[in-house]
Amino acid sequence: MSDYIIETRNLTKQYGEHNSVAALNIRVKSGRIYGLLGRNGAGKTTTMKMLLNLTRPTSGEVYIFGKNIQGNEKKILPRIGSLIEAPGFYPNLTGTENLKIFAKLRGIPKRNAVKSALEIVGLPYNDKKLFSQYSLGMKQRLAIALAIMHDPELLILDEPINGLDPIGIAEVRSFIRELCDVRGKTILISSHILSEISLLVDDIGIIDHGVLLEEESLAELEDKNGKYIKFIVSDTAQASRILERDFGAKNFTVESNRNLRLYDSNMSVAALNRAFIENGLEVAEALTCEDTLEDYFKRITGGEGIA
Amino acid sequence: MHNLLSCEFVKLKRKKIFPFALLAAFVFPVLGSALIVGRSSTDFADMMSFAREESGFLLLMPLLVILASNLFFSEQDNDTLKNLLCIPVSKSRLVLVKLLVLLIFSGVFQIVGFAVSTGIAVLYHIPLISLPLQFALTVAIGLLLWAAALPCIVLVIWFNKSYIFSVIIVFFYTLLNYAMRLSDAILMQPLGFNAGTLMPIPMIFRWLYQFNIPAGEIQTAFYNRFSPYFASTSVCFSVLLIEAAACVILMIGIYRRREI
Numbered sequence: 093m094s095d096y097i098i099e100t101r102n103l104t105k106q107y108g109e110h111n112s113v114a115a116l117n118i119r120v121k122s123g124r125i126y127g128l129l130g131r132n133g134a135g136k137t138t139t140m141k142m143l144l145n146l147t148r149p150t151s152g153e154v155y156i157f158g159k160n161i162q163g164n165e166k167k168i169l170p171r172i173g174s175l176i177e178a179p180g181f182y183p184n185l186t187g188t189e190n191l192k193i194f195a196k197l198r199g200i201p202k203r204n205a206v207k208s209a210l211e212i213v214g215l216p217y218n219d220k221k222l223f224s225q226y227s228l229g230m231k232q233r234l235a236i237a238l239a240i241m242h243d244p245e246l247l248i249l250d251e252p253i254n255g256l257d258p259i260g261i262a263e264v265r266s267f268i269r270e271l272c273d274v275r276g277k278t279i280l281i282s283s284h285i286l287s288e289i290s291l292l293v294d295d296i297g298i299i300d301h302g303v304l305l306e307e308e309s310l311a312e313l314e315d316k317n318g319k320y321i322k323f324i325v326s327d328t329a330q331a332s333r334i335l336e337r338d339f340g341a342k343n344f345t346v347e348s349n350r351n352l353r354l355y356d357s358n359m360s361v362a363a364l365n366r367a368f369i370e371n372g373l374e375v376a377e378a379l380t381c382e383d384t385l386e387d388y389f390k391r392i393t394g395g396e397g398i399a
Numbered sequence: 400m401h402n403l404l405s406c407e408f409v410k411l412k413r414k415k416i417f418p419f420a421l422l423a424a425f426v427f428p429v430l431g432s433a434l435i436v437g438r439s440s441t442d443f444a445d446m447m448s449f450a451r452e453e454s455g456f457l458l459l460m461p462l463l464v465i466l467a468s469n470l471f472f473s474e475q476d477n478d479t480l481k482n483l484l485c486i487p488v489s490k491s492r493l494v495l496v497k498l499l500v501l502l503i504f505s506g507v508f509q510i511v512g513f514a515v516s517t518g519i520a521v522l523y524h525i526p527l528i529s530l531p532l533q534f535a536l537t538v539a540i541g542l543l544l545w546a547a548a549l550p551c552i553v554l555v556i557w558f559n560k561s562y563i564f565s566v567i568i569v570f571f572y573t574l575l576n577y578a579m580r581l582s583d584a585i586l587m588q589p590l591g592f593n594a595g596t597l598m599p600i601p602m603i604f605r606w607l608y609q610f611n612i613p614a615g616e617i618q619t620a621f622y623n624r625f626s627p628y629f630a631s632t633s634v635c636f637s638v639l640l641i642e643a644a645a646c647v648i649l650m651i652g653i654y655r656r657r658e659i
Contacts, residue, residue: 144485146659169487176485180478184413193406197486222413238482 127293179235228255427454547599
């Protein structure tokens with residue numbers, strides 16, 4: 093029996109020549125919130141669709157609750173609640189009517205499942221408002237209600253805070269946290285909003301161009317976030333030479349012609365400062381800094397940041 | 400399957416297209432009765448013929464295709480298919496249940512037409528001759544026209560285009576079938592691999608016409624000329640239901656291959 097609730101093995105999805113997801117190996121532990129972080133188009137939604145068997149992988153396997161999803165859909169899917177892409181409901185029906193349809197098809201035994209799901213997300217029960225008249229935030233809340241209505245063990249939520257206002261975001265965040273902490277649910281959540289992921293998840297997977305670049309706990313990731321000393325000096329070329337010659341330092345980067353970063357925070361800033369000045373350099377600034385998650389994301393994706 | 404079917408009906412709530420489509424069941428029975436009632440040789444069978452053939456061939460069949468596009472595209476347009484598949488509801492069951500809704504609509508449409516014609520006949524004291532036979536033929540036509548609409552529904556699903564495209568397809572399909580029904584060259588062919596056997600409406604007509612009682616010289620001459628080419632009930636139902644089964648398998652195949 094696998095220790096992981098979700099495990100993918102070399103999961104790959106190709107559309108023509110384009111690799112949407114390439115040899116992805118993610119592992120989601122029981123009772124934790126796993127955040128799949130990546131830019132738009134990184135392959136997050138495709139991955140989630142493959143987890144839910146909505147899209148067939150080109151190659152690779154998906155194991156959920158220790159079983160291959162292929163051929164075990166009827167056993168596995170009822171134990172999962174999901175929200176993939178935009179909320180999908182019948183526009184001519186009210187929110188309650190929509191949920192009742194899915195409750196009936198799921199065969200939910202709990203009589204007030206629809207009512208309590210709506211209460212949890214803050215939507216009225218038996219309201220006359222049609223889904224077509226809902227705001228984007230209400231639609232998103234209804235989709236979350238659908239995902240949790242049958243009390244699933246695993247939640248797969250694709251960008252669940254899309255369209256929510258700041259108060260709604262905070263509510264959903266604390267509600268998701270509570271689902272995990274109090275009710276022991278395992279949650280896989282995707283987002284392109286780094287700040288959201290960092291506030292919510294236990295474990296993180298960074299995906300870029302369909303490739304999983306990192307997978308670790310948020311705590312480990314924060315530890316890894318490099319501390320560095322930032323110098324603003326009159327001549328970075330000369331400063332580089334001093335660092336190499338006098339301090340044997342190699343782990344530094346020249347950010348611009350006046351800006352230099354040294355990724356060895358154990359060195360004495362005072363000693364470095366003195367060496368620069370003695371060699372005729374002007375030192376305008378010397379600061380000990382720490383990478384933000386965004387800096388880290390930029391560094392490992394080798395490109396632009398994320399929202 | 401029962402839950403799935405009842406949910407399909409809930410999904411139709413507040414959709415105006417279905418009640419309007421059902422209202423269309425009044426058009427030909429009323430129109431036909433208005434044309435027939437004043438004549439000296441008023442016949443209940445003639446009234447029923449309007450309710451069955453003109454109403455069925457010209458209205459019911461295209462309506463079935465348009466309603467089918469509504470039923471199938473609604474899951475796609477509303478992005479609800481993913482929710483259903485995550486339950487999981489199998490795509491083949493979903494196709495079958497939607498076709499079942501169409502079959503029920505087809506039967507109800509024909510029965511409404513039958514009721515309207517019968518009501519008018521009662522109102523004008525026209526004898527209800529062979530009422531059970533007329534009812535049985537009406538219900539049978541509901542089933543056969545549902546089967547006749549399926550090839551067109553396959554095209555609609557296959558092309559996966561807009562409602563307008565569906566209307567264009569159904570317009571040509573209806574015209575083609577109806578025109579073939581009027582063509583001696585198509586109708587008067589022995590049973591075999593030909594349009595008169597394989598095209599749904601000509602086949603239905605070859606079966607249905609034998610229940611007519613011809614009146615007047617022209618009708619009698621046509622009846623006599625046409626009678627060698629009549630199709631038996633078993634042949635007509637077998638051909639149409641085999642075609643329907645092939646269409647259903649094709650639809651399921653197309654639907655299953657399509658990814659979200």
